[in-house]
Amino acid sequence: MQRLLHLHQQAGRLGLRLLYLQLLWIGYTLRGGILLGAFPATAAAHAVLREHERDGLHQDLPSWRTTRTSFGAHWHRELWPANRLGAALVTIWAVLLASSAVVENLDLGTPSPLLAGTHTILGITLGLATAIVWPLQAHFNDGAIALLRRALILLLGRPGTTLLTGAGVGLILSAYYLLPGLIPVFGAIAPAAIATACLWRTGILANPPVPQTRLAPLTHAGAR
Known part of the structure; x- marks a missing residue:
């Protein structure tokens, strides 16, 4: 009974933490006029989630003020880097x-079936790369092209982890399809988490934490 109560409390803290971040994501997306706000808000959400994982806070419920302060700082810092990464992703998706x-x-x-199959593989690959590039963006102080290259290296070097990540994100998106009411509550944050x-x-x-505003590039981490 005690274990069940603990699990319920843990699930409640997780839900509130994700709700905090979703509200901040919506607010800062609107603050940037949607077009200039959505990608920095996405980057800020991943940065805050990274802090929670790094500092062992993923089972706790940080205060609203602490979360808002951290989110706002990341949003301002990532305003242009995140928009450059977002523009690169939008361009690649549009071409594909x-x-x-x-x-x-x-x-x-005759080449039609082969080309169709190739596009399907490229679409899956790009979908997986899109899912993992934002956590990498929160972790490395790289430009858009370097981050996309890291994502591809990780996809090829650690396919099991990449597929696990893609399956988790896909499960969340399937839940959104079945229960659309979850979208305004957890929206972009649940897949990010x-x-x-x-x-x-x-x-x-x-x-180990590095005393910088963003971590300096670690040459070994992405391909390990």
């Missing part, structure tokens, strides 16, 4: 979707 639409709507003859937890608890990103 446009190319896929051409393959689907034009009769290209899953991705961050998977990468930290498998030991890929864990390292």
Whole structure:
């Protein structure tokens, strides 16, 4: 009975922590006029989740003021780096979707099935890279291209962890499809929490804290 009560309390703290971050994500997305606010808010959410994992706070409930202060600081710091990464991702997705639409709507003859299969593989790969690049962005002081390269290296070097992360994010998105009411409550934060937890608890990103605003690049962590 005591264990069940503890599990309920732990689940409640987790739910409130994610709700705090979702409210902040919405607020700071609107603060940036949506277009300029969404990507920095996403980066800030991953940065705060990273702090919770690094400092062992993922089972606690940090105060609203502490969470808001940390989120705001990360949002301001990541305003332009996160938008550059977001623009790179949007561009790559747009090219892939446009190319896929051409393959689907034009009769290209014999190569059509091969091209369609190639686009499916590329779509899955890009989806996995998108899921893991934001936790990497919170961890490394790199530019957009270097972060995407790290994501691909991690995907190829640690496919098990990457697939676990993708499966967790996919499970959350499936839950959103079945229960749309969860979207305004946990929205972008639940997938971010899953991705961050998977990468930290498998030991890929864990390292001693470094007294900087963002961690300096660690050449070994992404490919381990």
